[in-house]
Amino acid sequence: MAIMPDRELKKGNAELLILALLEEKTRHGYEIGKLIAARSEGVLRFHVASLYPLLYRLERRGWVKGEWEPAGGRRRRYYRLTPTGRRILAEQRSRWRAFSGAVNRIVEVRHA
């Protein structure tokens, strides 16, 4: 069950999620959408109608680069991180860790 509304996801962390998934290897759009759902065990879902405009936006900013490659008898557009994208990912990840750590320290605390 998706507990985080799509709108909030898009506004907050969508860029971070995509950049993080592209850090490991190049991926195409369909794979990115599936991976987000799978790795979050269904908690996070990404509307494909939002995914592609976001990928194009990241590409326009120079954070990712899309290239057509053959795959299973047809061609797909694979995205990879650019050096700028890696730097942005590092910054966003650092901010996320600081934020989530702070929230955890408050939410997870047990009063005696």
Place this chain on the structure above:
Amino acid sequence: MPDWKKIVREKLGTLPLTHGRREEVIEELAEQLESAYEEALAQGINEQEALQRSIAQFKDWEKLRREVFQSVEGTHLPVWEQNGAFAPRRWPVWIALALALSLLLVPAFRQALAILLVPGNDTTAWCSRIFPEKVLRRIEQSGDKEKYARALAFVALHSPKEDDERAMHAAEKAIALDPNLTWISAKVSHPTYLYPDYDPHPWIERLKAWDPQNGFPYLLEADANVHYWEPPWTKYAASAAILRQSLAAERRWRIPMEKVFAAPRMDFYQLHRDAYTRLLPLLRRGARADEAAAVESALAVLPRFDYSVGGPAHSSLKAAAKRSAQVILISAVFVAVLGLLTALWLVLVIVLRWKRNANSLSHLLNRLASPLCFAPPALLLVSVALFLGYYPYARSIAQINSYQELEYGYVPVLMGLDDLTSFVPLTDFWVAHMFWPSLWCAAVALAGACLLWWVRRLTRPDRPDAA
């Protein structure tokens, strides 16, 4: 196997990217559909349902089209390429604009607009310079030539205070021609308080003789005798009670004031003044000379208004008229604002129609024009609100048969407008007068917003849940 690229191309419509980039986007989205379709088939779903599921991933193709363009180009989709309900290439926005403009063909709507612009907003209009010198001179010459007392009275009532000699001269001539116009003495005498060399008493005495039952001339006399707004009386201005006590001790003020309160009635000649300051200019501005003449003649033969006939029914009529005035003015503010925005939208879409090169200026104009597409339909809604607010008072003014009808209908509308344009404390005014009109306008706005939403939804056939 469905032709996925064809499906995407049809659903997406025109996408004004460079040819190569457009084909790339179409191919990529087609890949997405095909992958989802194959996955559904692998799960054992039949082809038809798999096809539907795949296409349903993109519920709103127009929104996708907009967002893809914006993401790729970093700017809004050109306004002439948009397919939204109120985009310029669709008919609803032009229908709305045409309907809004067609309201101008309705005399009542034009009258509702003109009423807001008519000169003489100051209901006292004692000193306002509302008619140019040459206009007044022409009216006076015409009145002299035709021996037309009302034209001369008009000059007397509308001459600026710097030219009070002309006003008095015209008043003399008007009253000589028609003694029924003696009430203008009140107006002529009033501004002369400010001139030490001028004695208003002969005018006041004339008025007292003409209308002996009325307390108003005695009120004028009290003011003429004691200028309590000038030294030495201003030293009492800090306390109203002390000022009243001091004035009461002044015989020249107290005696006429006692007569004011002893008078059988009090008539400030408000209706007479309104007829001259608002009604007749309004009619003449609308080139309704026949109606103006009819009103003048009707006013001339009507009995003097009797305030004693007023009661709860009349009070509620006056209250309704005042509320209508407030609705009219609120609507008029929106009509003005949305009219300007509509004009701006129109200019922008015309410029963008002929100037399609994608430079920074056209990007800026496009960015402005895109959200303004709601201005024409919104203008139609507020124009209708204005029209409905005024409609109960929109019958031919020549059909007004009595002073009572003026008093309980048209005049309160005019006075309500004046109330709104004058600055009074919020607690005295907005809370007491503006609550229901504001609520009514909010209801109209809500109904309009629902209508816009419905039209927008109706014109999205690509939405599975659209009507």
